[in-house]
Amino acid sequence: MKCPYCSAPDSKVVNSRSSDDGTAIRRRRECLACARRFTTYERAQxxxxxxxxxxxxxxxxxxxxxxxxxxxxxxxxxxxxxxxxxxxxxxxxxxxxxxxxxxxxxxxxxxxxxxxxxxxxxxxxxxxxxxxxxxxxxxxxxxxxxxx
Known part of the structure; x- marks a missing residue:
C-alpha cells in the first residue's frame, strides 16, 4: 500500500480488526520509509x-x-x-x-x-x-x- 504522506511503495500492517458491522477490515499501517501511520479499509466489492x-x-x-x-x-x-x-x-x-x-x-x-x-x-x-x-x-x- 502506497504511503499517503511520502508515497513510498511499502508499508507494514501494525493492527487489523473487523469493522463494527463486520463488512470491512480496518488495518493500521506504518510506512517503512517515513514511519508515519495511516488507516486503510478493505471490503468486498x-x-x-x-x-x-x-x-x-x-x-x-x-x-x-x-x-x-x-x-x-x-x-x-x-x-x-x-x-x-x-x-x-x-x-x-x-x-x-x-x-x-x-x-x-x-x-x-x-x-x-x-x-x-x-x-x-x-x-x-x-x-x-x-x-x-x-x-x-x-x-x-x-x-x-x-x-x-
Missing amino acids: LEPLMVVKRGGVRQAFNPDKLLRGLTLATEKRPVTEEQLRAFAYSFEDEVQTPEISSEEIGRRAMNFLKPLDEVAYIRFASVYRDFDSLERFIEEIRGLKDES
Whole structure:
C-alpha cells in the first residue's frame, strides 16, 4: 500500500480488526520509509454503485470523494472523523439500487449533517446547491431557523 504522506511503495500492517458491522477490515499501517501511520479499509466489492452525474456521465461511487467533501464542510467543527467515515463508508451499503444520482448523494449528505452541525450543513449546502448570491445563503439559514 502506497504511503499517503511520502508515497513510498511499502508499508507494514501494525493492527487489523473487523469493522463494527463486520463488512470491512480496518488495518493500521506504518510506512517503512517515513514511519508515519495511516488507516486503510478493505471490503468486498460485489457490484459497484454507479453515480449518475448532472451531465449524465456515470462513474463508480467513491466513498473517499464523499468523505473529502464532508471533511471540508466540517473543518474546525465539532464533528468527529469517525462519524464522517461511518457515513461515507456505509453509504454504499445503505443504497438499495444499482445507480444513484449525484443530487441524491448530496441530499443524503445534507440530511446527515443537518442534525450534527448547522454550520457544516450550510457549508456543504453552499457547494451542493451552488449558491450564487448572498440572498441564497440567507434564505437557507432562515429555513434552518424556521425548522428549529
